[in-house]
Amino acid sequence: MPLSHTRLLVHLDHIAHNLNYFRSFLQPTTKLMAVVKANAYGHGAVALSLALERMKLADYLGVAFPCEGIELRKGGVTLPIIVLTPGTSSFSELIENQTYPEIANFEALKLYAQVAKQKGLSQTPFHLALDTGMHRVGFEPEHIPFLIEILQKNREITPISVFSHLAAADEAQHDLFTQSQIDLFTQMSRQICDSITQKPILHLLNSPGTERFSHAQFDMVRIGIGMYGTSAVDQSRLKNPSTLCCPIIQIKEVPFGETVGYGRHGKTIDGAKTIATLPVGYADGVNRHLGRGACKFLVNGLLPPTIGNICMDMCMIDITGIPARPGDMVTLFGASPALTAIDWAKILDTISYEIYTSMAKRVQRIYSDH
Numbered sequence: 430m431p432l433s434h435t436r437l438l439v440h441l442d443h444i445a446h447n448l449n450y451f452r453s454f455l456q457p458t459t460k461l462m463a464v465v466k467a468n469a470y471g472h473g474a475v476a477l478s479l480a481l482e483r484m485k486l487a488d489y490l491g492v493a494f495p496c497e498g499i500e501l502r503k504g505g506v507t508l509p510i511i512v513l514t515p516g517t518s519s520f521s522e523l524i525e526n527q528t529y530p531e532i533a534n535f536e537a538l539k540l541y542a543q544v545a546k547q548k549g550l551s552q553t554p555f556h557l558a559l560d561t562g563m564h565r566v567g568f569e570p571e572h573i574p575f576l577i578e579i580l581q582k583n584r585e586i587t588p589i590s591v592f593s594h595l596a597a598a599d600e601a602q603h604d605l606f607t608q609s610q611i612d613l614f615t616q617m618s619r620q621i622c623d624s625i626t627q628k629p630i631l632h633l634l635n636s637p638g639t640e641r642f643s644h645a646q647f648d649m650v651r652i653g654i655g656m657y658g659t660s661a662v663d664q665s666r667l668k669n670p671s672t673l674c675c676p677i678i679q680i681k682e683v684p685f686g687e688t689v690g691y692g693r694h695g696k697t698i699d700g701a702k703t704i705a706t707l708p709v710g711y712a713d714g715v716n717r718h719l720g721r722g723a724c725k726f727l728v729n730g731l732l733p734p735t736i737g738n739i740c741m742d743m744c745m746i747d748i749t750g751i752p753a754r755p756g757d758m759v760t761l762f763g764a765s766p767a768l769t770a771i772d773w774a775k776i777l778d779t780i781s782y783e784i785y786t787s788m789a790k791r792v793q794r795i796y797s798d799h
């Protein structure tokens with residue numbers, strides 16, 4: 430990847446701390462799946478997965494798409510990998526790479542069994558998804574008897590795990606619903622376990638589920654956003670996973686009565702201003718709605734606001750009165766006193782997941798463990 434001006438510094442020690450926090454809710458025998466889909470929520474899937482493997486912080490990895498799983502294998506990752514959103518056109522490659530798919534409906538199940546049969550395999554692993562109320566993907570309660578019949582007939586495949594996904598584990602107002610999902614999962618997974626010989630790994634909880642419903646940890650939990658520093662319970666327990674920074678590339682004195690940037694939305698109507706230009710824009714993941722003063726970046730200990738519209742590859746901040754020179758580093762988000770990705774999410778009326786996954790490929794990831 431070419432060297433760029435904008436860097437996402439990934440703090441491996443903080444990510445390790447966050448995983449250990451989630452581990453603290455678990456029995457010693459409960460496994461932990463680190464979810465590294467969407468380029469590890471923007472943090473760089475191959476590098477982060479290799480680090481997690483080296484530090485023995487994860488028992489399993491979860492990705493969304495086949496290309497993501499295969500990228501990890503090509504990068505040398507050896508941990509077990511589950512492909513959560515596999516489609517049906519890559520089963521053969523997935524099996525060859527030992528990246529086993531989630532199977533969530535009868536069509537996919539039949540096709541997967543066919544592919545395994547053609548390859549002359551038996552007991553080919555897959556991960557069986559149950560719908561306990563999310564209503565996105567997965568087998569429903571009334572499907573279970575026929576599902577069991579198919580599993581008993583098709584010995585070329587075997588569910589090495591059975592799982593479901595919680596819809597609202599982070600919201601107390603939905604706790605009764607979450608408990609009903611837990612109960613339904615217990616019931617459905619028991620029916621399946623009772624009818625097959627090899628006991629599958631059972632898993633239900635995501636990050637907020639692990640913090641708030643650890644009694645339902647079953648054999649494994651799946652930790653995504655928690656690893657990347659967002660807690661549903663106590664934000665002070667987690668550490669900032671990454672810092673987005675770039676240098677100032679130019680500083681201008683803009684006289685009274687002028688405007689800054691596209692559409693002339695930045696105005697110097699209250700006097701001359703000192704404007705610093707940064708080599709980072711909305712194409713990098715700095716959402717355009719952070720412009721026109723909606724966000725502040727950290728420069729030499731102070732927090733000047735953006736001014737004018739965010740451009741595709743650049744943006745401007747109003748550093749009037751702040752001593753700074755071209756080349757000085759600016760922290761866009763990261764540890765206090767800079768704003769965090771969670772603060773950005775509040776400004777943008779979204780969730781930290783979307784801030785992290787919006788970091789563009791051209792933002793260089795740099796890893797540190799201290």
Ligand SMILES: *Cc1c(COP(=O)(O)O)cnc(C)c1O
Nearest residue numbers: 464594635636651652653654655
């Ligand atoms: C993305 C995902 C997770 C991780 O969820 P977090 O809220 O980030 O912990 C877990 N399980 C499934 C099925 C997912 O798709």
